[in-house]
Amino acid sequence: MSDGQMPRKITYEADLDPHFAEEIAASARGEQLFQCIQCGTCGGACPVSPYMDLTPRRIIAMTRAGYKAEVLKSHTIWLCASCYACTVACPKAVRITDVMYALKQRAIRDGVYPKRFPVPVLAREFFQGVLTTGRNNELPLLIKMYLKTNIFKMLGQAVMGLRLFLTGRIGLKQERIAARRGEKGDLRTIMAAVDRGAPAKGGPSQ
Amino acid sequence: MTYLYYPGCSLKGTGRGYEESLLAVFDALQLPWAEVKDWNCCGATAYMAVDEVKAFTLAARNLAIAREQGGETAQVIAPCSACYLVLCKAQHVIHDAPEIGARITDALGAAQLTYGPRVQVRHPLDVLINDVGTERLAAAATAPLRGRRVACYYGCQMVRPYATFDDQYAPTSMDRVLRAMGAETVDWPLKTRCCGGTLTGTIEDVGLRLNYILLREAKKRGADAIATACPLCQFNLECYQDKISAVYGASRLPVLYFSQFMGMALGLSEARLGIQRNFVPLAAAV
Numbered sequence: 001m002s003d004g005q006m007p008r009k010i011t012y013e014a015d016l017d018p019h020f021a022e023e024i025a026a027s028a029r030g031e032q033l034f035q036c037i038q039c040g041t042c043g044g045a046c047p048v049s050p051y052m053d054l055t056p057r058r059i060i061a062m063t064r065a066g067y068k069a070e071v072l073k074s075h076t077i078w079l080c081a082s083c084y085a086c087t088v089a090c091p092k093a094v095r096i097t098d099v100m101y102a103l104k105q106r107a108i109r110d111g112v113y114p115k116r117f118p119v120p121v122l123a124r125e126f127f128q129g130v131l132t133t134g135r136n137n138e139l140p141l142l143i144k145m146y147l148k149t150n151i152f153k154m155l156g157q158a159v160m161g162l163r164l165f166l167t168g169r170i171g172l173k174q175e176r177i178a179a180r181r182g183e184k185g186d187l188r189t190i191m192a193a194v195d196r197g198a199p200a201k202g203g204p205s206q
Numbered sequence: 207m208t209y210l211y212y213p214g215c216s217l218k219g220t221g222r223g224y225e226e227s228l229l230a231v232f233d234a235l236q237l238p239w240a241e242v243k244d245w246n247c248c249g250a251t252a253y254m255a256v257d258e259v260k261a262f263t264l265a266a267r268n269l270a271i272a273r274e275q276g277g278e279t280a281q282v283i284a285p286c287s288a289c290y291l292v293l294c295k296a297q298h299v300i301h302d303a304p305e306i307g308a309r310i311t312d313a314l315g316a317a318q319l320t321y322g323p324r325v326q327v328r329h330p331l332d333v334l335i336n337d338v339g340t341e342r343l344a345a346a347a348t349a350p351l352r353g354r355r356v357a358c359y360y361g362c363q364m365v366r367p368y369a370t371f372d373d374q375y376a377p378t379s380m381d382r383v384l385r386a387m388g389a390e391t392v393d394w395p396l397k398t399r400c401c402g403g404t405l406t407g408t409i410e411d412v413g414l415r416l417n418y419i420l421l422r423e424a425k426k427r428g429a430d431a432i433a434t435a436c437p438l439c440q441f442n443l444e445c446y447q448d449k450i451s452a453v454y455g456a457s458r459l460p461v462l463y464f465s466q467f468m469g470m471a472l473g474l475s476e477a478r479l480g481i482q483r484n485f486v487p488l489a490a491a492v
Contacts (some may be wrong), residue, residue, distance in 0.1 A: 029299065029302070029303050029306075047399055047400045047402070047416055048400075048402070048405070048412060048416070051409075051412050079405070079409070079412065081362075081400050081402050081403040081404075081405055082251050082254075082362075082363070082403065083361075083362035083363070083366065083399075083400030083403070084362060084363065084366035084367045085362065085366065085398075085399075085400065087366070087367050088366050088367050088374050088375075097367075101254050101255060101258060104255040104256075105255060105256065105257065105258060108255065108256055118407075118408035118409065119255075119404075119405075119408045119409070120255070122252055122404060122407070122408055123252040123253070123255040123256050124256060126250065126252040126253060126256075127252070127253055127256040127257065127260075130246075130247045130250075130253060130264065134246040134247060135215050135218075135246060135247050136215040136216075136247050136250065137215075137219075138215070138216070138219045138220060142407065145407070145408075153410075159448075160445055160446075160448075163445075163485060164220060164445070167482070167483040167484075167485070168222060168483060169219060169220045169221075169222055169223075169483055170219060170220060171219070175215065175218060175219075177244050177245075177246050178244045179244055179317075183317075184317060184318040184319070185244060185267065185271065185317050185318070185319055186317050187246060187264075187267070187317075189316050189317040190263060190267060190313045190314060190316060190317045190319075191260060191263070191313070192316075193312060193313035193315075193316035193317075194259060194260055194263050194309060194310070194313040197308075197309035197312055197313060198259075198309070
């Protein structure tokens, strides 16, 4: 501050992204975002709203107003556990859970999620694991998440891990689908075809 | 008609007791079943956060295989709440968003699979209530669960937002099934409040608190055990009890799959129902 610089406390209209709301609405497969009446029923129904930096109601208002940077770096979108309580409670049928998903996808695509925050790390590792084997393998997934976030937390889970192993609830055997490359039902062929069918980059939906 | 059993990843891992008990119950009730051949991950909650269309494609591959295996109107049984939701959601999106639907059906075609729009995704509780019925269940209960007070926990994704066989806030199917098996079920308003899903593993203090509230409330309502229908709910409520006790004070409450309770009432052994895999012994309840 000594060099005379003073950070601005309010956002100018020029800082907002005028296309953000429409992009998120399209990605969430609906225009209901614009029907929100800001009643706050979503936050009331939400079991994790006490921990959110921005309530779901504010996320919707700020998304509509184009506060892209603030919304995408919020913890709120990663705290959402996808329980759909808000979605079924909303009097205007805004699919809030799907809006949260659209924001998560956008934050990962733009690389702006909070660094070393476990939720997006888990999501990305899960994605990669399933693309490789076709099935989720719980043990390697968790080990990768802890390695990439906070390795010391893994020690705190050692007792539980051992008990799960002893009760036969986790194992070292890698689960994978049988269909091999080029065979009927091969997952790589299917996923490559999905990618080829994707709309051009920069379009409203991924 | 044979029910096509879609296990999902958890029922082969941390939720093995759910698979063991549910299939034993299906056998005891003479409900024919076969596993979906070469099934893959449903597309899961975490996957949707990265690439939604690929998540729905994963779900659709399973439905295409089910169609081939069981015909146009094959009935897929999805016991895991997350799998049930994702399979239902994929069907809705493929139907409601034709451009996404075309992309997915084309991609399946590239691997010689045909999507089955009329395949039915069903939860086992739907089958037990509507195809078997409580009268037949009660008649089959040779060792009824007398004196047991159970809090039936439905969690979130099984009833919201797609289930049509039960209410989104105040479901009763599990209560009706376990009452038919001779148990008493307690009135428990938190029965569809979220357990936090993977938050216990990612932001532990938030996850622990959500589960502490559920356990405390179940006890307050006089339950001596909780019945669940989801491998993640069961894992959170049961396996984290030591950690919850360390933060919020001692708390022990057995958490079983509803199918484990059913198997007991049907006279099946605890080993066959995978009850020995649970961390909190059932004896702790009584």
